[in-house]
Amino acid sequence: MQNPYESDIRAILAKRSDNGADLWATPDGRLLKGSPFTTLESACMLAELGMDPAEPVLRETAGLILGAWRGDGRFRLYPQGAVYPCHTINAVRTLCRLGYAADERVRASFAHLLDIQHADGGWRCNKFSFGRGPETEFSNPGPTLAALDAFRFANLPNAGEPLDRAVGFLLAHWTTRAPLGPCHYGIGTRFMQVAYPFSNYNLFFYVYVLSFYERARADERFHEAFRALEAKLVDGMVVVERPNSKLASFSFCKKGMPSELATRRYLEITANLRGTPRQ
Numbered sequence: 437m438q439n440p441y442e443s444d445i446r447a448i449l450a451k452r453s454d455n456g457a458d459l460w461a462t463p464d465g466r467l468l469k470g471s472p473f474t475t476l477e478s479a480c481m482l483a484e485l486g487m488d489p490a491e492p493v494l495r496e497t498a499g500l501i502l503g504a505w506r507g508d509g510r511f512r513l514y515p516q517g518a519v520y521p522c523h524t525i526n527a528v529r530t531l532c533r534l535g536y537a538a539d540e541r542v543r544a545s546f547a548h549l550l551d552i553q554h555a556d557g558g559w560r561c562n563k564f565s566f567g568r569g570p571e572t573e574f575s576n577p578g579p580t581l582a583a584l585d586a587f588r589f590a591n592l593p594n595a596g597e598p599l600d601r602a603v604g605f606l607l608a609h610w611t612t613r614a615p616l617g618p619c620h621y622g623i624g625t626r627f628m629q630v631a632y633p634f635s636n637y638n639l640f641f642y643v644y645v646l647s648f649y650e651r652a653r654a655d656e657r658f659h660e661a662f663r664a665l666e667a668k669l670v671d672g673m674v675v676v677e678r679p680n681s682k683l684a685s686f687s688f689c690k691k692g693m694p695s696e697l698a699t700r701r702y703l704e705i706t707a708n709l710r711g712t713p714r715q
Contacts (some may be wrong), residue, residue, distance in 0.1 A: 441485045467513040509548025520561040522579040529586040557601030578615030578637035581615035588648040603651040629677040632698040647708040674698035
């Protein structure tokens with residue numbers, strides 16, 4: 437049976453050289469340049485559209501990402517400059533989507549992330565683009581959410597309490613809603629708009645990831661967020677409110693239109709709430 441999103445897949449593949457090198461990379465090896473058609477984001481979108489991770493283009497992309505792995509567990513996604521935790525988090529998250537959660541390098545990266553977990557339970561980068569203030573002493577909610585999205589694949593026996601603390605940090609943010617972390621992630625009007633595919637800190641991604649964690653499912657703050665998402669359904673389907681503007685022509689995430697793929701993710705949330713996670 438032909439994939440109904442074949443045209444979207446072809447459009448992403450057509451951009452694989454647009455950043456100057458193959459597999460959405462730049463000639464100097466940057467893997468997060470040109471959003472949303474970066475190496476990491478393009479791989480995640482192709483997986484979301486149903487491409488088999490065993491396909492050569494995704495195997496090659498995984499190999500390129502693994503080539504950025506360092507022996508201490510970090511990923512260098514830019515040839516120069518600091519190596520930030522969010523880079524490692526997003527590389528690991530992408531590799532997990534491509535079936536590499538059990539790879540020994542990815543496992544080492546999980547261990548590294550647990551080693552550098554911030555005191556409040558989340559993850560943060562020592563990069564202060566907006567200056568310093570009391571709010572910058574906290575973790576960055578966005579990368580913390582992405583880390584939990586990766587860790588749901590990990591099945592690490594020693595990760596229960598640390599991940600519960602990360603979940604607790606994000607649940608507390610639902611209450612405070614204040615901009616937090618060096619990158620000032622807040623919960624406001626834009627957060628409450630349904631964004632898809634998952635890449636930015638927003639209500640849909642927040643509820644989706646937290647639904648995999650028992651610590652969240654037992655908390656009323658999570659259920660408040662879930663009800664806010666549920667109230668946005670139209671005839672039982674998720675309507676995309678805030679897609680990336682560069683994805684405007686893509687059928688799977690048209691603004692103001694119901695999305696079958698987004699609705700599948702919503703159904704995963706409801707399955708998780710019933711205690712029957714979907715594969």
